[in-house]
Amino acid sequence: GSPDQILSALNRFEKETQRHIHHQGLAAVIKWHKSLFLQKVRHLSRSEELLDEALTKLEEIDEAPFQRWRLKIYLSLGYNHRAQCNYLDAEFYLKEALKLSLTEPELNKFQGEIYSMLGSINYKLNRFNKAIKYVGQERRKAHDLYQSNPAYAVIYAYALYDYCRMTRLIGANDPKVDADLTTAAELFEKMGYTSGLLKARLEIAYWAFLQRSYDRALEGATLLETRLHEQHLHQEVLEAGLLISQIYQSMYDYEAAESKLEEMLALAKEWGMLKESIVADIYFLKGEIYANYNMDREAFEYFRESAKIGMAMGIKHHIIRAFN
Numbered sequence: 001g002s003p004d005q006i007l008s009a010l011n012r013f014e015k016e017t018q019r020h021i022h023h024q025g026l027a028a029v030i031k032w033h034k035s036l037f038l039q040k041v042r043h044l045s046r047s048e049e050l051l052d053e054a055l056t057k058l059e060e061i062d063e064a065p066f067q068r069w070r071l072k073i074y075l076s077l078g079y080n081h082r083a084q085c086n087y088l089d090a091e092f093y094l095k096e097a098l099k100l101s102l103t104e105p106e107l108n109k110f111q112g113e114i115y116s117m118l119g120s121i122n123y124k125l126n127r128f129n130k131a132i133k134y135v136g137q138e139r140r141k142a143h144d145l146y147q148s149n150p151a152y153a154v155i156y157a158y159a160l161y162d163y164c165r166m167t168r169l170i171g172a173n174d175p176k177v178d179a180d181l182t183t184a185a186e187l188f189e190k191m192g193y194t195s196g197l198l199k200a201r202l203e204i205a206y207w208a209f210l211q212r213s214y215d216r217a218l219e220g221a222t223l224l225e226t227r228l229h230e231q232h233l234h235q236e237v238l239e240a241g242l243l244i245s246q247i248y249q250s251m252y253d254y255e256a257a258e259s260k261l262e263e264m265l266a267l268a269k270e271w272g273m274l275k276e277s278i279v280a281d282i283y284f285l286k287g288e289i290y291a292n293y294n295m296d297r298e299a300f301e302y303f304r305e306s307a308k309i310g311m312a313m314g315i316k317h318h319i320i321r322a323f324n
Contacts, residue, residue, distance in 0.1 A: 157188050199236060214251060
């Protein structure tokens, strides 16, 4: 829902849980839930405060059922700090969550998500070797879970997707990518998980582009755009548009590429995403197009805008490529 709808739901939630806040453990659980509402509307500082308060409450009690919630709080602090671009703090809390996940068998199922997050954090810090190592661990853990219980099919599908996506982002190569993405898409479809299926198909289109199958990649990305819009997957809509622009650029149709990029920038503005990493990619591609036109002054300005977002978000490779 909209921010107003989410905050209204939070207000109802607070009223309905008021009678439980006198129990230390339940009060911590309630604060964790409230932090999720606030993360959704980007009230990250207040969300972080609630998580810190929840953690303090759980440190005062030592009851086994609340170990799970302590882990979930650490995990949420990882998400919260990543959203604020505090990557080293995010890494600290995620490693605390990982330690807890090793203490009890029932907490093992969280390891895949933790490894996925650690991969994402290390990618943003330009530690590509660590990033691919973590998503590789995620894939192995998820595979073991899936082998022990088919109910974990979606977790395994996401692990395959994460690994293939990271492989592409860091420019690595793995002959198993095609098979892994096909398996992920089949599992998402079988489990009726639409958003996961669309993400997997978008990644398939990206790999088709890297293999120079431009017609297949363009058809896949174009068909996905509308469906991604319907699912409100804004990040993936912009990624699909960026891919279409990259395909046009590779086919030397710079006018079509630039037109698509302008469309994506308008959507990013509408969705309040102009400071996101994907917009740095859009500006960078615009810079490359103007460089191809030999319009160096304009190219320089777009590379500069891309670098500014990279610096604001602390993403090293965005800064390095722009300055290069």
